[in-house]
């Protein structure tokens with residue numbers, strides 16, 4: 001077979017990344033944040049938000065983390081959490097899962113996005129765990145990536161949250177916010193993971209995904225981030241950021257009603 005012509009992958013990756021960041025890719029104008037500043041940001045964000053429910057849902061059980069992560073792909077937490085609870089009430093081990101039919105799992109996890117595909121993936125990787133891993137969830141990224149439906153994000157969460165080992169789970173929120181803060185300059189989530197592994201102090205590896213998902217969903221949104229209410233705005237370089245317009249304060253009544261009639 002003739003060799004395939006080289007593709008324009010680097011350029012298209014940069015373009016895709018710039019679309020994700022909603023702005024052209026450019027460098028921060030100030031020096032990159034150091035890890036001391038990043039540690040302060042992550043600790044502030046930890047205090048800002050209620051803890052993500054994935055830990056309570058899965059009780060740090062690697063198999064439950066794996067299944068819940070697969071169900072969470074392209075699905076909001078409000079849908080994924082009750083769906084996972086319904087499924088775990090019926091089956092929470094590979095042995096119990098493969099005893100279910102795809103149709104039964106579909107009904108339990110509906111209306112998760114791609115619920116039919118996910119039901120088959122869950123049965124497929126559960127069978128693989130039984131056949132090749134003695135029914136246990138592996139604790140390395142490479143082994144996890146051999147399972148059907150498992151990508152780097154899920155693999156990192158299973159290693160970090162499920163097994164309690166150092167892992168950095170980089171999703172679109174982590175990638176976007178780390179670049180906006182001016183802590184790194186990267187084009188893709190995979191590159192972000194590589195740079196964070198070199199730069200981010202180990203104690204923050206398992207924290208960064210949890211706090212940045214919450215921050216990305218509630219404040220540092222992809223479009224129109226709410227910089228005016230952000231608790232880490234004083235540390236942020238706002239690289240390629242177009243904040244939402246600051247909401248106008250409600251007009252005060254010129255004549256204040258009396259507090260009480262006596």
Ligand code: SF4
Pocket residue numbers: 177180181219220221225226227230231232233236237238241243
């Ligand atoms: S200041 Fe704005 S861009 Fe920076 S982290 Fe906060 S919300 Fe995101």
